[in-house]
C-alpha cells in the first residue's frame with residue numbers, strides 16, 4: 001500500500017463497482033477498512049485520494065457522515 005494509508009482523515013474505499021459500494025472508511029488491521037456506515041469491514045479493491053467521481057457509486061450513509069469533512073478544494 002502507499003503512504004495514503006497513513007492519512008489521519010478517512011478516505012473513500014471501493015468495495016465493489018456496484019452502485020452505492022464506495023464507502024468512507026478508516027484503515028483497519030489486516031488490510032481491511034472500517035466504513036462509517038453499518039457495513040462490516042471489508043477489503044477494498046481500490047482506495048481513492050479524493051471524492052469519488054461517480055456519485056452513484058457513493059454509499060449514501062457514508063456520504064452523510066463525511067459531508068462535513070470534505071470541502072471543495
Ligand SMILES: [Zn+2]
Nearest residue numbers: 023037059062
Ligand atoms: Zn458506507
